[in-house]
Amino acid sequence: MIAHIDQLIDELIAREGDFVNHPADKGGPTRWGITQAVARRYGYAGDMATLSRKLASVMYKRLYWHAPAFHELDRIAPKLAAEMFDIGVNMGTETAVGFLQRALNALNRNGSDYPDIAVDRRIGPETLRTVQAFLRRRGPSAEQVLIKAIDALQGAHYVRLAENRPAQEAFLYGWLAHRIG
Helix, strand or coil: CCCHHHHHHHHHHHHHCCEECCCCCCCCCEECCEEHHHHHHHCCCCCHHHCCHHHHHHHHHHHHHHCCCHHHHHHHCHHHHHHHHHHHHHHCHHHHHHHHHHHHHHCCCCCCCCCCCCCCCCCCHHHHHHHHHHHHHHCCCHHHHHHHHHHHHHHHHHHHHHHHCHHHHHHHHHHHHHHCC
């Protein structure tokens, strides 16, 4: 059986494609969705056009699944963990976690369901406990509603990027079509 993260990586790479070097992309040369900057930080010094899919998969697991503790979230809410992984790859894991924490705070009915948590952009025990409390309190549809709230924050962020940096308009349609929902 394929592990959940392996399936997520396969789906992500299918969306991201092979090698690209779009002039408007601040990430520069990218292969399998891994930017040159990320590859260099990881220690890869080769030509981005030759980055192996296997190494990209290893980077995804270490940098975008285990390091931000999305694997811990996966034990509680697999669909939410998948969404966080995708956002983390596209926008940075801290941004993804910030969206999660903000949404949890906004959905706690003024603290009557559970207390607000710090928006520290890290998944730790408090964030995990709060996700569990939200899911228990709100029932079967809670995970999907939380994902919708996070998607709304993500979509608003994309629009702001395009408004603030017109070169990013080249990517807005694709971001909304392939990253939201």
